[in-house]
């Protein structure tokens with residue numbers, strides 16, 4: 001029974017998408033959008049936080065940890081958060097297609113892997129930054145993710161250092177204790193406030209700022225796609241307990 005219930009919900013979702021006016025749909029995605037590309041959710045118990053590290057993931061990717069323990073930070077970061085071989089999955093591809101057709105107004109993501117852009121999406125708001133952008137904290141020189149991994153491997157302490165000036169190369173990723181980029185946040189709020197349909201997918205909606213952002217939605221259809229229940233399910237017009245990629249497989 002639960003199975004056919006999910007199938008009916010997916011059918012309902014596709015009908016809503018088909019009937020959506022131009023540029024009326026905003027997609028808000030969390031870690032669950034990338035897990036099908038082989039990128040684990042570091043917050044989940046079976047995710048990339050393993051016993052090897054003596055601190056919780058949230059501690060290891062905080063700004064104070066970065067400042068005080070850069071060697072351990074980059075060990076965790078380079079091994080558990082940067083996946084340069086990952087490729088877009090069905091959800092990324094379909095969202096890019098829907099943007100090209102004019103249905104999708106914006107994709108707002110909590111992920112830092114750049115896979116929406118790799119699939120062809122243009123209007124992407126990266127709330128937590130991107131592993132693909134990295135800057136020397138001293139001279140500002142920019143480096144790719146591959147270069148950061150190489151510099152990490154070359155350094156005795158595993159700290160990627162700028163070949164030009166030996167400054168530390170910091171990923172353009174929003175660490176815990178750091179504020180979100182004001183412009184990205186404003187653009188995200190604006191997109192959500194103007195959306196007729198908001199699709200929230202692959203996030204438990206328990207983590208800041210996801211829960212707060214959806215309060216700006218004033219449209220008619222809130223859709224939540226997540227394998228487990230979220231605190232906002234009661235607000236949603238449609239809840240789909242399925243993998244994000246399966247829902248976008250049409």
Ligand SMILES: [Zn+2]
Nearest residue numbers: 136139162165
């Ligand atoms: Zn430098």
